[in-house]
Amino acid sequence: MIFSFLFGYSLVKLIESTQSKGLNTNAIVVRRSFGLIVLGILHKYLFGIVIFFFIMELVRFS
8 A cells, every 4th residue: 555655646746846847747657657567567577587496496405
């Protein structure tokens, strides 16, 4: 729940900041969201690979 709050708060602060500077808010929010999606996908697959090798080592030494 805390991460949802922090995500929402940072999104609101980003929108406020871009609007006060007169920048294109939609483009910046879409670019940030796309970057977060890419990081999430990379984390899923890289973390999954690490866990797989960790489990294989545990099985091998058991």
